[in-house]
Amino acid sequence: MELIVHPDAGLLAKAASARLITTLVDAQARRGEASLVLTGGGIGIALLRAVLASPALEAVNWSKVDIWWGDERFVPADSPDRNVLQAREALLAHVPVDEKRVFEIGALASEGGADGYTEPEQAAADYAAQLAAHAPDGALVPAFDVLLLGIGPEGHVASIFPHSPAARATEPVVAVRESPKPPPNRVSLTYPTIQAARQVWVIAAGEEKADAVAAAAAGAGPLDLPAAAATGRDRTLWLIDRAAASRVSA
Numbered sequence: 001m002e003l004i005v006h007p008d009a010g011l012l013a014k015a016a017s018a019r020l021i022t023t024l025v026d027a028q029a030r031r032g033e034a035s036l037v038l039t040g041g042g043i044g045i046a047l048l049r050a051v052l053a054s055p056a057l058e059a060v061n062w063s064k065v066d067i068w069w070g071d072e073r074f075v076p077a078d079s080p081d082r083n084v085l086q087a088r089e090a091l092l093a094h095v096p097v098d099e100k101r102v103f104e105i106g107a108l109a110s111e112g113g114a115d116g117y118t119e120p121e122q123a124a125a126d127y128a129a130q131l132a133a134h135a136p137d138g139a140l141v142p143a144f145d146v147l148l149l150g151i152g153p154e155g156h157v158a159s160i161f162p163h164s165p166a167a168r169a170t171e172p173v174v175a176v177r178e179s180p181k182p183p184p185n186r187v188s189l190t191y192p193t194i195q196a197a198r199q200v201w202v203i204a205a206g207e208e209k210a211d212a213v214a215a216a217a218a219g220a221g222p223l224d225l226p227a228a229a230a231t232g233r234d235r236t237l238w239l240i241d242r243a244a245a246s247r248v249s250a
């Protein structure tokens, strides 16, 4: 893992947005398209706002970016808890994305509605099928250009919590029930799917993340610390602020 420390959360979001724009531009220069996996969480959404505010925003051809999510809360489609809604408000509603390339994780159906699923397992199976449909030959999931992950104070990433069934899962997408952090029902990518990404960027700001960052840097295992399994094929970046880096031993 490469640790890149910024002075504070505001500069972290700005610097990560510049890095993200450049990485998407690079991918599009090579292949004409790019793929990005988004995260929820305060700093993950601040990053998207910083992308929107960037003078280089239009350097990316947003109509040629596949947008995925690392996890989603299994709540109704219009719930403000949905990572998707937050990402749309912060960025996606303001750039010319191609809706056919925006891959939302299925929501909990409203009563009698056909706008979602009744069980998170159904949403997980649907997402696995969408990933498979966009995977290269012989793979179950795409080789995402950038996969963004926030991190919880105890080291969870996506909706993979320490010592939970999701931390042992081998299928590409899982339903998570009884999540220690509300809401209890969620859908999450798993380690094998995360590790298919070319670049994985863990972003964390604040002193409450310092123990998790220090544990990862000290070599914690993936059952104790899910963030330890968040590795990319080409690069694994930890984009953090000084407070989050404060307990890393020299």
Ligand SMILES: O=C(O)[C@H](O)[C@@H](O)[C@H](O)[C@H](O)COP(=O)(O)O
Pocket (backbone or CB within 6 Å): 039, 040, 041, 042, 043, 044, 071, 149, 150, 151, 152, 153, 156, 157, 158, 159, 181, 182
């Ligand atoms: O699904 C969730 O409950 C959150 O999205 C969570 O996984 C978040 O990404 C991290 O806890 C970091 O969040 P902050 O950046 O807000 O600390």
